Amino acid sequence: MIRINLLPHREAKRKQKQAAFIAMLVLGGLLGVAVVLLVGGWNASRIAIQEQRNAALSTENAELDKKIKDIATLKEEINALKSRQQAVEDLQGDRNQPVYLFDELVRQTPEGVYLKSFEQSGQRVVLNGYAQSQERVAELLRNLSGNSPWLERPELTEVKAATLTQNKLVRKAVEFTLAVAIKRARDTEEAADGKKAPLAGIARTEAKAGENKP
Structure with missing residues (x-):
């Protein structure tokens, strides 16, 4: 179906x-x-x-x-x-700076130079004096710049002709003014230590060389 x-x-x-x-x-x-x-x-x-x-x-x-x-x-x-x-x-x-200053001025001032006065301001000292000639002034500058362990960097600020009278004698001289720096104690100690170090190295080198010699 x-x-x-x-x-x-x-x-x-x-x-x-x-x-x-x-x-x-x-x-x-x-x-x-x-x-x-x-x-x-x-x-x-x-x-x-x-x-x-x-x-x-x-x-x-x-x-x-x-x-x-x-x-x-x-x-x-x-x-x-x-x-x-x-x-x-x-x-x-x-x-102790005044002691060092006086001692160095005595040591470094050459013959023929007379210091009349000085004035300290901080670490600088202004010197005023007389010299027999300009060569004496130049010698003083060399001493202060190279020979002094306490004084450094001298600067000549004035130099002029002058006349000195002593015992009715008239002499010609040179009047000068210069400034110089004072080293501090620590600066001198550091400089001394710096010099000792190279010397110690040289001594050790020489000692080694002596040991190596037959």
């Missing part, structure tokens, strides 16, 4: 296809939302971790900046203490 289906099967299939398409769209949308939520949550967690790291780095940087400031403050205090100590040592050394 032949059966004939008179129901609208095409419309039913069409509705089934539409329902399946809608279901696929809904499922795809749900999957997309889930993926977006998962990616957003992962990114949020990574951002939170990075922010925690940044906060830790900022804290460490602040502590390092504080330590650097403390170190800079300590260095300033150390430098200030060194400056004070150096000032105290200079004051103690400067107490």
